[in-house]
Amino acid sequence: MAITVKTMKRPDHEVSYLRAALKGMALTFSHLMRPSVTMQYPEQKSTDTWEISPRWRGTHRMLTDEQGRSKCVACGLCPQVCPANCIKLVPGEDEEGNRYPLIYEIDEFRCVFCGYCQEVCPEEAIHVGVHYENAEYSRDRFVYDLERLCAQTHAVSTLWDPADPKGQ
Amino acid sequence: MAQQDLVTLTIEGVEVSVPKGTMIIEAAKQAGIIIPHYCYHPGLPIAGVCRMCLVEVEGAPKLAIACATDVADGLIVNVFNDDALAARRSVLEFLLINHPLDCPICDQAGECELQDYVFQEGRSGTRYEDYAKRFSPVEDFGGDVLYVPNRCILCTRCVRFMDDVAQEDVLNVSERGDRAFIGIHPDKDLGHEWAGNVVDLCPVGSLISKDFLHKARVWELDKTPSVCTGCSQGCNINVDTRENVVVRLRPRVNLEVNRYFMCDTGRLHYRWMNRGDRIEAPLVSQGGDLTATDWDHALAEAAQLVRGSGGRAIALVSANASNEALFLTKQLLADLEVTAAFRVPRVEGEVPLVGVPGLALREERAANAAGAEALGYKEDFDGALRAANGASLVVVVDDDLNGVSEEQLSGAANLIYLGTLLPDVARRASVVLPIANVVEEDGTLTNRDRRVQRYLQAKAAPGMARPAWWVLSELVRELGRGEVCASAAEVFAALADAEEPFHGMSYDNLGFAGRAMAAAGMSV
Numbered sequence: 001m002a003i004t005v006k007t008m009k010r011p012d013h014e015v016s017y018l019r020a021a022l023k024g025m026a027l028t029f030s031h032l033m034r035p036s037v038t039m040q041y042p043e044q045k046s047t048d049t050w051e052i053s054p055r056w057r058g059t060h061r062m063l064t065d066e067q068g069r070s071k072c073v074a075c076g077l078c079p080q081v082c083p084a085n086c087i088k089l090v091p092g093e094d095e096e097g098n099r100y101p102l103i104y105e106i107d108e109f110r111c112v113f114c115g116y117c118q119e120v121c122p123e124e125a126i127h128v129g130v131h132y133e134n135a136e137y138s139r140d141r142f143v144y145d146l147e148r149l150c151a152q153t154h155a156v157s158t159l160w161d162p163a164d165p166k167g168q
Numbered sequence: 169m170a171q172q173d174l175v176t177l178t179i180e181g182v183e184v185s186v187p188k189g190t191m192i193i194e195a196a197k198q199a200g201i202i203i204p205h206y207c208y209h210p211g212l213p214i215a216g217v218c219r220m221c222l223v224e225v226e227g228a229p230k231l232a233i234a235c236a237t238d239v240a241d242g243l244i245v246n247v248f249n250d251d252a253l254a255a256r257r258s259v260l261e262f263l264l265i266n267h268p269l270d271c272p273i274c275d276q277a278g279e280c281e282l283q284d285y286v287f288q289e290g291r292s293g294t295r296y297e298d299y300a301k302r303f304s305p306v307e308d309f310g311g312d313v314l315y316v317p318n319r320c321i322l323c324t325r326c327v328r329f330m331d332d333v334a335q336e337d338v339l340n341v342s343e344r345g346d347r348a349f350i351g352i353h354p355d356k357d358l359g360h361e362w363a364g365n366v367v368d369l370c371p372v373g374s375l376i377s378k379d380f381l382h383k384a385r386v387w388e389l390d391k392t393p394s395v396c397t398g399c400s401q402g403c404n405i406n407v408d409t410r411e412n413v414v415v416r417l418r419p420r421v422n423l424e425v426n427r428y429f430m431c432d433t434g435r436l437h438y439r440w441m442n443r444g445d446r447i448e449a450p451l452v453s454q455g456g457d458l459t460a461t462d463w464d465h466a467l468a469e470a471a472q473l474v475r476g477s478g479g480r481a482i483a484l485v486s487a488n489a490s491n492e493a494l495f496l497t498k499q500l501l502a503d504l505e506v507t508a509a510f511r512v513p514r515v516e517g518e519v520p521l522v523g524v525p526g527l528a529l530r531e532e533r534a535a536n537a538a539g540a541e542a543l544g545y546k547e548d549f550d551g552a553l554r555a556a557n558g559a560s561l562v563v564v565v566d567d568d569l570n571g572v573s574e575e576q577l578s579g580a581a582n583l584i585y586l587g588t589l590l591p592d593v594a595r596r597a598s599v600v601l602p603i604a605n606v607v608e609e610d611g612t613l614t615n616r617d618r619r620v621q622r623y624l625q626a627k628a629a630p631g632m633a634r635p636a637w638w639v640l641s642e643l644v645r646e647l648g649r650g651e652v653c654a655s656a657a658e659v660f661a662a663l664a665d666a667e668e669p670f671h672g673m674s675y676d677n678l679g680f681a682g683r684a685m686a687a688a689g690m691s692v
Contacts, residue, residue, distance in 0.1 A: 073272050073273045074273075074382070075271075075272030075273060075277075075385070076385040076388070077272065080385070080387065080388070091382045091383075092382065093381070093382055097306065098273075099273040099382055122271075122272045123272065
């Protein structure tokens, strides 16, 4: 069977790639003139038009009192409410007879960052943080102990307020 | 109760008939309504001081306290109408003027009646924002009790318990008005054997247990009905466990045995249940050394020993072993000439709870001596030990062999040891079978009044340890002397069939309150 070759009859302006290439370049060059939308992360962490939400729920931070001790009273509500079961808490008693956490550990790998721990905390001690840079060299470093939680300095989440759903 | 002694009244639209002289609060329970209350407790005299149980009695000029108002024929009681709710809301508001909001650090949180009722019918906010709450430091009341005066709502349950039930005047209400607090006798403390009950009675977190302090939050606890093994009284208890660890024992209501109470000795008799040095695998003697093995091998070895024995056999059992285990031990050795004995540790001096006749911390510190006796065991441990010399087989069930020397057992040809811990004397056993302790198995115990009571498994046994009834029923089956039993209930059914004192009993009809032996068989 003889092979038949079908020859396309294209309009003149489609015959050459040149026109399309120039058109593409024109678009590229036109972008040089437009304002930049790329954020230079990690040098730059926010821009005029974009900022991380104050409701961001990232790795935790434990707030401290004036003496630098954690505000936690080891009431046990956060391990109770935690849906991922990532908080380990062992209560103890200090010299003044106050209840405080002997062990307080959060496994950030297990955490689902729901923010319930912050919501339930009666002492406003544990918070989820406005923070997302958590790289480590080993996996065990992702279990944050009390000392580490207290040493965090990043901002804490404001969470969503049902009375003020848009955050105004 | 004769018919003429009953009165019929309507509570919240529910008609109930109760005996004359009943208080409305108790009648309401029969209608399925719990009227909020603090000072009222069925085990204590009525005080009527908390005003929390205010209800409307139609026709009465004002609200009445349900705990101290007699029922009468045709009475119509409204518990949840606007007036009663408003009155109780006000009572709660008054209580919260001074009660601290320290629930996060309070051990009572989760089982606190103030929390419950405020949540149920209290106000959502306070009208006393600027008022500084009164503050007094925590006081050690001795015994196992701490007093946190700030949390006290002055219901006086503790005072009435000590005065009228324990009948030792240690506590009172000191001062008056808003300065009132629970005072303690300057020369006495709550070292009384039964004083720990004030912790249970306290509706709030004012009297708390030092032993349980900060140990767990109550909502994390699993509660299992059980029976105290501290003495032969057989008080009904709840075993509270958290992550497979027993953290406290609390009394469980049984009006026939311990009512609402238990002694401090029993209350603190739980640490041994969590011991870590348990036997975790069956051990078989190989060339004089005990070697861990699996159940099939160990059971086959043990059965072989029983089969190969002739003549005299000795059973040394613990008086804390369950009726089921004792029954099966008997069956296991049925072909042999058996000397079966137990021993009961005794502590001088019975400590009665004066206000509850028949309730005491008994001298006999074992839970199932009566059961062992009913099953034909003799309280002659030393005699049995002497007879062990020259016996073909000695079977030890759950006895710790404390005070038994190696020589006393060396005269016996073979020793099979069923236990939780491995004492040195038991190391010369041919087979060691690890068994569960009382909170790790189901079973029954017989108290000194020959009342058979069930207990349930509260935690998992360590390693390969299995309930004694399972181990023994497997052995009995291996010997071809009985069917295999799949549960403690089946063992008990066989026991009830075979042993006269237990006739007519089953796990179902024992329920959680138990039955006395003499009464059994009559109603079935």
